[in-house]
Amino acid sequence: MNTDDLSWQAGNCGGLSPRAVNLLLEHGHLDLVIGAAEERGEWFCAERAAQELCRSGGFVRALKVMEPFAAVGWSPALWAKADILLQAGRTDEALDLVRPDEESCSSQYVCRDFAELLVRAGRVDEAIELLVPHLPGWWIRSVLVEITEGQGRDERVLKLIAPHAEAARRALGKDRRDFSDEGALVLQAQMLERMGRADEAIGVLGADIAAERSGTQNTLTAYAELLARHGRLDDLRELATGQHAHTVLDIFAGALRDRGRAEEAETVMREAIATDNWVGYRAWLSSVLLQDGRLDDAITVAEPGFSLYDCSNLLAPLVYPLFDRPEELLYLLDHPLTVPHHGHEEFQCWWRAFALARLGRAEEAIAVVETHPAPWTDPRIARADLLSTAGHLASAAAELQDLGTIKAREALFEILVKQGMAPQAIAAHPTVAEQRAAKQQAAEAKTPSVPDRENGYSLEPPF
Structure with a gap:
């Protein structure tokens, strides 16, 4: 070792x-x-x-x-x-054992870790003193606020945060292109709320929003969530129906649902879709409709986003919550409005195979992936995975034992454990040395030797 x-x-x-x-x-x-x-x-x-x-x-x-x-x-x-x-x-x-020396104390990361340990040891004041020299770093301020919660040091922490919040206000008022310290505004409001001064927190952060001393969504989101936590729905409605709707309308709708006003929340979002048709509104509404068991309605709302790119595509967010509901997953995949996942059409075949396997229909599942094999997965490992998902553990284990590769042995481990053969599972699992050797071989296979020019640059791409 x-x-x-x-x-x-x-x-x-x-x-x-x-x-x-x-x-x-x-x-x-x-x-x-x-x-x-x-x-x-x-x-x-x-x-x-x-x-x-x-x-x-x-x-x-x-x-x-x-x-x-x-x-x-x-x-x-x-x-x-x-x-x-x-x-x-x-x-x-x-x-x-881990106390930092003078040189190590210059590292924010080391001081963060040791400060957390000090707090757990009950030495809160020492932890605060350790972090004070690093408070010009925005993320250390967040650490300070986090580790001191419930430790009876809120007044002191607020005093340490306040100068950075005021400096941020001056910087944002003078040059709104510099948002590096904007988080101090949110931390100050967070501390005020934690101290039972929610109205003051709302007033301070609301004034920053009104004066446009916020250039990122984080401050707007924090303010909206603050309003929601304290039932200031009229203020939240005004914020959510203005220029910041894309950022905070979902928080307003969520606050309505939390108070038993689900129909009103749905109406708010449907009206926004009718006016704007932004994909973010559709994403939120389709998600909550699915949570409410209204799969058909969720599909109808999400359908215009099924053909969009990457993170904007709305098919996957409906698929993942249905992994434990394979019948509904198949219903979604076979729905006439459902189109192949843009740029990742092979996912739809794998989702279908998984759902079929969860329903015990192993041969149908295997037929799907054999018709549409994925380039990144060994077909026999995929077959064994589907057999295992369908409950055919012995057949899956036999497939993997015959294959015997590093990846196959890693997959075999899980099946043997489920079969009640944990000692055999550990024995079958590749050692660290075997894994490292296999990874090195794979890396070398992907990087063929290419002759260089006299100046040292490659003759072939990548140059």
């Missing part, structure tokens, strides 16, 4: 991935997870095993699991060990 190996695991979800570890834990195999951490050097196993052990008070065992990873000096493992020590009540040991 070394830092390079551990960094590769963390960066590539290598070894037993978080999903794989969670599957083992869901089936009650904590001891196997601990064993994989100890015997195979599996980082995600060590991390999750320690968390589970701490949850049940097993701090000594958690430290034993984490110690080999921390012993190599790898930073995430050291922080994980500090977390265990802190939960075990060994506060000074935890803080001393």
Whole structure:
């Protein structure tokens, strides 16, 4: 075990991935997870095993699991060990293990992490002092507000945030092209609200909006959500039906629904569609109609967006919530208004195959993907996945065992766990070394050697 190996695991979800570890834990195999951490050097196993052990008070065992990873000096493992020590009540040991030196204190990221640990240790004032030199950084101000919630330091935090909010107001009033500090306005309002001064928060942020001291949607959204939380629907309606409608009309409609006025919310959005026909209005309305079980109405509203590009396409947002409702998913895919997903038509075949498999119709599902194979998936792995989804675990396992590739063995792991064969699943799963070697080979295969010119530039693209 070394830092390079551990960094590769963390960066590539290598070894037993978080999903794989969670599957083992869901089936009650904590001891196997601990064993994989100890015997195979599996980082995600060590991390999750320690968390589970701490949850049940097993701090000594958690430290034993984490110690080999921390012993190599790898930073995430050291922080994980500090977390265990802190939960075990060994506060000074935890803080001393990861306490930043003078040079490290120049890093906002290191100070953020240590400040969070200090707050958990009950040393809130130390945490605040550590962050103060970094408050010119906008995101550290957000960290300060977040970690001090409920810690009885709101007055002090507000005083630290206020000068940055005033500086932002001056900058935005003078040159509205500079929005780097605009977040301080929202944080100031957030603190006022947290201190029970909601009317003051609304007044301050509302004045900024009125004076156009906001250049991003974040401030408008924060103000609208503030109005919604405190029932200021008349003010919110005025904001949502003006020039900022694209940003906040959905918040107004959502506030109406939250207060039992769903029909009024639907009317508001349908009127907006009739006037503007913006895809964002259709996205919101189709989504809530689907939540209400009105699939036909949702399809009708979303249909003009089925042929749009990428994030504007409204088919996928209807598909994903129906993965657990395969009959309705097939109904959507077969609906006369549904057109192939723009630029990703193959998705529709895979969605159909998945729905058929969920309904137990494995052979029909397999026929769909064999007719429309995806270039990024081995056909036999796809076949095994559909067999597994349809509940034919033994047949799926046989397919993958015969194939025997790294990807096949990763897929086989999940099936064997579901079959009650967790030890065999871990044995079948490729090691970190095998995964790294396979990834390296794949990278080399994608990068053929091309001769260079005398000046060092390639003779062929990419130049």
